[in-house]
Amino acid sequence: MGVSEYYARNGEVGIHYYDSRDEADERLVPIVVCPGLSETAEEYLDFMEAAAPRRCILLSFRGRGKSDTPEAGYDLKDHLTDLESVVRDAGVKSFHLFAYSRGVSYALQYAHAYPSDVHSFIVGDYPPEHRAMPDGWAEDYIHHYLIPYNRTSNIRTDAVWGIQRESVQISLDQPLQLPLMVARGQREGSLVTEEDLARYKRMSEAVSVKEYARSDHALKGEDKALFYADIIRFVNEQDGGTE
Template identity: 30%
Template sequence: MESERTGRTPARVSARDDGVRRPGGDAVSVFVDNDGVRLHALDNGRVSDSPPVVVIPGMGEYADEYAWMLDRLGDRRVVVADLRGRGRSDAPHTGYAWEDHIGDLRAVAEALELERPILVAISRGSSYALGYALRFPDRLSGLVVGDYSARHVGLPAEYAEQQLRMKVRGVPVAERMPEHAVRAVIAESREAPLWDRLVELRCPVLVLRGGRRGRVLTDELAEQWRTSLPSVEMATIAGAGHDLWSRDPDAYLAALLPFLDRISPD
């Protein structure tokens, strides 16, 4: 999306392998350029007949935390993306709008030649995945939304202090992202309701939610998903809250893998 707005050259792979093996077997770090922003991803590099999977962490999370998934999704090629301001990716001082993050996903998919991937998103990463799916409906094989509504949430300025103090798996967001990036994500956010646009999706959709306190998707919001997108598949991970996998990765995979297995290559 960024390259479309500026008219500049689309993304490219700027470094295929930094030579450093990450947790997750044969995974390597990959760097992609999106209009001057260097983006990092983990890539298991596998060749498979199954559609590739792109994992999109939530706010304040980074790819290395999801390296365990690279070897747990069967024989699929799996890429875990660090969007701008996260992990090993660049953290520019501006450029954190919804469209910029969608552009990061496009850069990763195009530069790594991921044909019709399945997007597996967590928390706020889900709104970026939804944005990509709506912008490029014919370029996906499937979409997994992780405990999130069909909206891109516009955040008030005062939320920045709360976000910086918030902890994800015991680590404050202030230690996970540069402060200016957190503030820019919030400052450049805008409310974008997507419920009425779900009918535009052309791929299978799975919505995962937790069964414990702290989940975002209440029973009422789950019903809104079913009403707005009758074809949606939904699964509840009984032991999870909003953090869908850290308590029990196997329970998360038990909800995710059957959906992935039902999506066949074209």
Template identity: 30%
Template structure:
């Protein structure tokens, strides 16, 4: 895994590249609200010889934290800068949680770039956070660690105060690639799924080539709770794109 940085309008963005670009499809990973790039390593490390790119969005991991600029369209510029700095082939985009909205924001301005999209347990929206959300997230513990070990509190405050609501379902009408939607269905999970039945209906109405894959032993945190199953499906999806 090679660590790199790119400058986005004066702010350094940390990202990692696994393997060199080759004839296989490139996997581009967009993680959630508090998650640095390292949170994707358990998945990427299982994709042998696969060219993969994952970034730490502003305020996460080793990336810089600007004074302002924390709406979805600001985050999408981090992804854009990384991809302008790296060669890619047959790109498949994988987004988890709020990283879905940053990914879809980027794709809304690049409608023909994706050869496949994997969405993990999140509606095609960017949400406006409620008052107090930054304090909630910074104080939360997950797997024995406070989340402010991974994300700068100022970034969370910026997301709370600057975020605006945006829907992205409409962009699928103009995109030609298949979409895979991973949904956690364990209602007793500590962190339940972020997808409602209404969200599923919206995806079905918007996406022509949609496959919904259910994860019965997971709530929202599918990448942790069923990593083996995620890996099997991601490998098959990438293999299908390789041969397309």
């Protein structure tokens, strides 16, 4: 699989992304992947391989992976501009949008702003909202998750503090005239409740729900192969093709 690395310029911030366009089938609608809170583009290279020969674009949002870490600029609008800069730099005009966890809020804001760009939307276990982070969250997240699980290189602590300081609660459940696939775990810890599922069903007339019996919020554990296969099947159906 041929994969190239690029940096999109978002003002003074460099946003790193991978693009498989060199060996992709141009007849297939590309997929843009928005990782979760502490995830990087590298953690979706296996998805890119599974989706081949479909073109995939994987980005690391600001403060994550190989992207720059500004002192400020960590609310929803700032992450939206990261995604805008990658889409613009990659020159992709219409695409499927796959987002996981907090990346869902960044991607939903993009879909609401640019509905004609998005061919379909894949939700990875997150409600249709952008969440404010309470006081104490950053310290707890750093010391009880990032450090113990060796993930401080995935997301810088400056970014975590910025997210707590700047994030504002916003509902993102306005109607979307496009197909949605909503994936959620069935075990305790999933972030998509029955009410959240109902909100998604009110947003679109075409909602496909995929549930994973061995998963909580972490859909890329035991159920990862099934989750990836469901995404690929879903986008194939939206393209009018088959498996």
